[in-house]
Amino acid sequence: MKINITILTILSLLLISSCKKEEHQHAAAEFYYTCPMHPSVRSDKPGACPVCNMELVKVESKNESKEDHSNMVMLDEEKQVLANIAIDTVKLTTIKTQTTFVGKVSANENKATIITARVKGRIDRLFIRQEGEQIVSGQALYSIYSEELLADQNDYLSAMQQLDKFPAQQTTVNELIQSGRKKLQLWGMTEQQIKALEKNQQASALLTYYSGYSGFIIKLLVNEGEYTEIGKPLFQVANLGTVWIEAEVYVNEIRYLNVGTEASVKIDALPQKIFKGKIVFENPTLEENSKVNVVRFQIDNENNLIKPGMMARVTIDYNQKETLVVPKEALLIGRMKMVWIEVEPGMFESRTVETGIENKSFVEILSGVSEGERVVITGAYLLNSEFILKRGAVKAHSH
Numbered sequence: 001m002k003i004n005i006t007i008l009t010i011l012s013l014l015l016i017s018s019c020k021k022e023e024h025q026h027a028a029a030e031f032y033y034t035c036p037m038h039p040s041v042r043s044d045k046p047g048a049c050p051v052c053n054m055e056l057v058k059v060e061s062k063n064e065s066k067e068d069h070s071n072m073v074m075l076d077e078e079k080q081v082l083a084n085i086a087i088d089t090v091k092l093t094t095i096k097t098q099t100t101f102v103g104k105v106s107a108n109e110n111k112a113t114i115i116t117a118r119v120k121g122r123i124d125r126l127f128i129r130q131e132g133e134q135i136v137s138g139q140a141l142y143s144i145y146s147e148e149l150l151a152d153q154n155d156y157l158s159a160m161q162q163l164d165k166f167p168a169q170q171t172t173v174n175e176l177i178q179s180g181r182k183k184l185q186l187w188g189m190t191e192q193q194i195k196a197l198e199k200n201q202q203a204s205a206l207l208t209y210y211s212g213y214s215g216f217i218i219k220l221l222v223n224e225g226e227y228t229e230i231g232k233p234l235f236q237v238a239n240l241g242t243v244w245i246e247a248e249v250y251v252n253e254i255r256y257l258n259v260g261t262e263a264s265v266k267i268d269a270l271p272q273k274i275f276k277g278k279i280v281f282e283n284p285t286l287e288e289n290s291k292v293n294v295v296r297f298q299i300d301n302e303n304n305l306i307k308p309g310m311m312a313r314v315t316i317d318y319n320q321k322e323t324l325v326v327p328k329e330a331l332l333i334g335r336m337k338m339v340w341i342e343v344e345p346g347m348f349e350s351r352t353v354e355t356g357i358e359n360k361s362f363v364e365i366l367s368g369v370s371e372g373e374r375v376v377i378t379g380a381y382l383l384n385s386e387f388i389l390k391r392g393a394v395k396a397h398s399h
Contacts, residue, residue, distance in 0.1 A: 090324060090371055096357075099316050125143045241301060250292055264317075327362060337352065
């Protein structure tokens with residue numbers, strides 16, 4: 001009997017001790033300290049926020065509802081209208097990063113041809129006087145005065161006259177004629193010009209040269225009155241069916257660019273149209289004393305609307321993936337990145353978020369919000385100001 005009384009006494013003492021301990025823990029849990037800017041930070045004693053170093057604010061747990069509202073702001077409908085509060089939904093969608101480069105249109109040099117002088121002489125007349133002019137095959141380009149050409153024309157006419165004088169040596173004379181004819185062709189005379197020479201029997205030191213190509217004159221390399229040697233470049237002609245955009249790219253962006261990478265191109269002079277292009281060249285070395293690299297994009301130019309020298313903007317997309325996003329204007333950037341979520345009508349909660357890639361419209365959210373939640377996209381800064389004022393009032397009251 002005495003043993004039973006002893007056991008009951010021990011159990012009673014343990015129960016009383018447990019109750020007192022629970023009561024002490026409950027009392028101790030009535031208060032905690034938190035950061036006004038980072039409500040997730042909690043401490044059982046005063047101090048500084050480990051994130052932003054602000055002084056922690058004392059909060060009474062017993063005055064809180066079942067949900068912690070210390071990081072929330074209440075606004076009635078009238079205040080929401082005055083604050084211009086607008087809401088969007090956190091959603092899962094495809095996002096990609098975009099980078100835009102400024103470039104300049106140039107001719108596709110793989111489609112360019114250099115027209116050189118065929119004979120030594122003086123440029124008597126230019127029929128093409130400025131760069132950018134369009135030419136077609138067979139169009140007159142220039143005329144040249146050449147005494148050497150004049151002498152070879154006279155030799156050719158003289159050989160032709162020998163046929164009647166020396167009929168017994170017709171084979172030899174024909175060889176001389178053919179040799180003289182090939183020489184005139186080598187100097188660039190056309191069949192029509194040679195036939196006219198044979199018909200008129202009159203040599204001329206002036207000869208007009210015609211283009212064998214269609215395209216645009218992108219470089220004019222000679223002036224009237226200049227003397228030229230055989231092989232000297234006179235014109236550069238390009239077919240502008242395709243053109244290049246040459247853009248300067250910063251070193252840290254090169255890793256996203258490879259030959260064949262596709263791009264969208266806008267020409268400043270043709271703002272309504274977007275052209276599709278791709279990288280055809282990446283300079284393997286940096287420009288001297290520069291942090292940029294030259295990248296060349298090629299685009300189709302079917303109607304020859306794009307001209308060399310026009311300015312262009314080239315946009316590259318990369319890092320494309322499906323992920324959780326919010327509109328970019330919803331993000332508040334300070335020591336931490338934050339958004340405001342409407343948890344109930346008129347009740348807004350601040351959330352610290354971790355972000356990923358972004359573009360002009362959206363930013364990826366890695367943590368802090370969930371799909372389907374309602375995020376504030378305009379008026380967030382006013383909510384933040386209201387929140388800071390509220391926290392200041394709590395802090396003043398606690399002291």
